[in-house]
Amino acid sequence: MEKNPLDEAESLYRRRCWAELIGLLEPLSPMYRDHKRFCFLLATAYLYREDIGGAYSYYRRAQHLDFRDTGAAVGLAAVLIRRGESDKAIQIYIEVLEREARNAIALKGMAYLKAHAGGESDAPHDKSLRTLYPRPPFRARLPIALGLAIAVLALAIAAAPRIALQLRNARPSRPSIAAIALEAEDRASPIDSSGGFSFVLSEKEAVESFDKAKRLFLEYRDEAALVEVNRLRLSNASRSVKAKAEALSLYAREPGFQSMPDRFSIADVNAFPSLYEGVGVLWKGLPANIEQGQDSTSFELLVGYHDKRRLEGIVLVRLPFSAAIDANTAIEVLARVRKPADGAQSYYLAGIAIHTF
Numbered sequence: 001m002e003k004n005p006l007d008e009a010e011s012l013y014r015r016r017c018w019a020e021l022i023g024l025l026e027p028l029s030p031m032y033r034d035h036k037r038f039c040f041l042l043a044t045a046y047l048y049r050e051d052i053g054g055a056y057s058y059y060r061r062a063q064h065l066d067f068r069d070t071g072a073a074v075g076l077a078a079v080l081i082r083r084g085e086s087d088k089a090i091q092i093y094i095e096v097l098e099r100e101a102r103n104a105i106a107l108k109g110m111a112y113l114k115a116h117a118g119g120e121s122d123a124p125h126d127k128s129l130r131t132l133y134p135r136p137p138f139r140a141r142l143p144i145a146l147g148l149a150i151a152v153l154a155l156a157i158a159a160a161p162r163i164a165l166q167l168r169n170a171r172p173s174r175p176s177i178a179a180i181a182l183e184a185e186d187r188a189s190p191i192d193s194s195g196g197f198s199f200v201l202s203e204k205e206a207v208e209s210f211d212k213a214k215r216l217f218l219e220y221r222d223e224a225a226l227v228e229v230n231r232l233r234l235s236n237a238s239r240s241v242k243a244k245a246e247a248l249s250l251y252a253r254e255p256g257f258q259s260m261p262d263r264f265s266i267a268d269v270n271a272f273p274s275l276y277e278g279v280g281v282l283w284k285g286l287p288a289n290i291e292q293g294q295d296s297t298s299f300e301l302l303v304g305y306h307d308k309r310r311l312e313g314i315v316l317v318r319l320p321f322s323a324a325i326d327a328n329t330a331i332e333v334l335a336r337v338r339k340p341a342d343g344a345q346s347y348y349l350a351g352i353a354i355h356t357f
Helices: 005-014 018-032 036-048 052-065 070-082 086-099 104-115 120-125 127-132 143-168 184-188 203-218 222-233 239-249 266-271
Strands: 280-292 297-303 313-319 331-338 348-356
Touching: 005 018, 005 036, 018 036, 036 052, 036 070, 052 070, 052 348, 070 086, 070 104, 070 127, 086 104, 104 127, 184 239, 203 222, 203 239, 222 239, 222 280, 266 280, 266 313, 280 313, 280 348
Parallel strands: 313 348
Antiparallel strands: 280 297, 280 331, 297 313, 331 348
16 A cells, blocks of 8 residues: 555654655645644754745745644744844744643743843854754654653643743743834824825824823733824824824734733724724634635634524725635634725724634
8 A cells, every 4th residue: 555645744744854844745735734743843854954934925825724823933933033033932832832832842932031131143053043943753663761750640631730821921021013103292282184195183192192091002902002193193193193193003923812912802893993904803703705826815704603593794805815704604814904905895804713512
């Protein structure tokens, strides 16, 4: 019987034969691109061979297929550190620790980033970063090695909850955001009555809205912060205040299933779509009118109808990747609210990831 190529790939992965693993899997990409384990194995091989672009692409694909895949998450975090995007890596580690407080690589990754805070430019060349890569399962050959592993695990289990709590309570301060501030003249004249606007703010309200947006970003409540930025953008705030609010928005992270403390409903968005432009949402429902392309998928989401009891609304979803979606299976969509260029509808959802439940 012909050997399954994925079984052979697993064997090469355990033996750390990265070049051979890439040679085996690359030609199979058209056949297995929707197989999350295939994407993980190829991404990890790329990572160990220092092909950061290939690793990023396939780890992202694995996460699109299953956002709960911890291996793909920690692999992607290592890639982001290599790319100098430590803020995004920190968020991934936090999400992993929220699901698995004892995850050794995530704990080590947070410690690594804390030790290298302020020195991100050196991270791409730091050989110690390899300790944060996904690793093939360890196979102890001697009883003493197994006993040592058990002892270390026992200590980790005892200490991990306290360490994880400390990490969650000690998120980085985002100094780049903290540095964006209103000058004295901005606070003295924060509004401008010229031009059109949707929100009329007093001087006090304009300053308070900016301060609130900045505080929310510093608290990692990015979606709520973006709403405040949009409120200023659509208001009679001065050009200077708007420009600094826009500068804050550039630091917004990509939302995640486990990292959205502020949730907005379809009723919220329908009431004022422009206020939620670019804001992440997480909605459940049933897909309908599915159109699948080679590298994209679109469908209408019947929001709230996942249990076939209540339809809250219908919204178009566009995914920048191909996904196997069943019209009879409820899904949860993570996406950003976007205004269409053609104005055919008031807004649509630019999908980031989906999962079934």
